[in-house]
Amino acid sequence: MSNTNAAKLIIENIQLLEQSKKMIEDEIGVKLHEAVDKVIKEHIDSFGEWEGCYQFLEEGYIAFAPNNWKAKISNKFHQNFYARYSLSSESSETDQEGNEWWLSSFLKNDIERVIFNFYPWYDNFKEKVNNKKWKEFSNEQNQLIPQIEQLGFKYNATNGSWYLVVDGIEPAVFIESYENDDLEDALTPITEALDTLKQAHPYFDQIVQAAITKFGRIDSEDAA
Template structure:
């Protein structure tokens, strides 16, 4: 279809597009992201680690961490203390300079963005942090733990983070299960990616503990 043909279709169906946008953003995405949040919460809370987190991707964000990565002043019920952590996992989107307009698009085959589970540090919690030293530290850790690459993690040297892409979902499976109110059954790729993340967690825990030793005391945000 040419651009001119697509433009005509948009004009012809402008009201349908308006209605679709409202339905997508207020109903479809909410159901979809709430289901993903529940999967993440169930997976983390059923693991051997004492995970805590915020699971609210539709309204804001989803992130989680084991208790041992938090500072003493951290309180999950007090958002003002949520930056008092050494590191955490988060559900985000990774892509190139072009982005999809709707976040839901990132879970299906496309040329721009993909959903990922990301491990990152909150660098302000390390009083001896310097960009060059921390960058070198993360590079050394990436070379040390080659298992992360084997598990599918990609290392971002500039951001000093590791992320694990979630395979694209099968649209037909999602449609069928959405209609049958069994959406979770179509989200197996998210569950399997979480399994890999939990498998890699001991490595990330060792990296965090090494960072705490090397970069010394923390600075808490009260």
């Protein structure tokens, strides 16, 4: 479709687009965010001694980590751990253009996908760690532990991070679940990705423990 024809189609349907935007953001999107919060929290709770921040509806933010990665206690979840997993979008790792709405990214599409990623929190190590130091360390770890990529994670050498792409939801499956007022049924790709993350977790734990050994563990005075 040419730009002229696309513009004509948009102009002719501008009110429908306005209504669609409001419905996506105020109704469908809210129900999706609520379901994602619930499904991920329940799945992570089944892992055992893990903690999480599940505020996808309120803040667009979900992160979680095992208790043995905790370095301190503060009112900001992500700052409490040597590293954590979080829900994000693929464009955050690739710097490519993403979708306008999370709904688009959760559905099968050719532009943007949802991911789970692994990131450190530099300030919790005794030695001053910056992006350059972490990348050198993570590059080495990626070579030492190929099992992470073998499980489907991608390594981002620019950030020194790993991420797992979540399969998109088939639109027909999403529609059926939405009509049944049970979007949790459509989020099987999320739980399947979390199961893969759980398989990879022992390798990420090796990385965190190696980082603590290399960069040092903060003590109670440092964490205060």
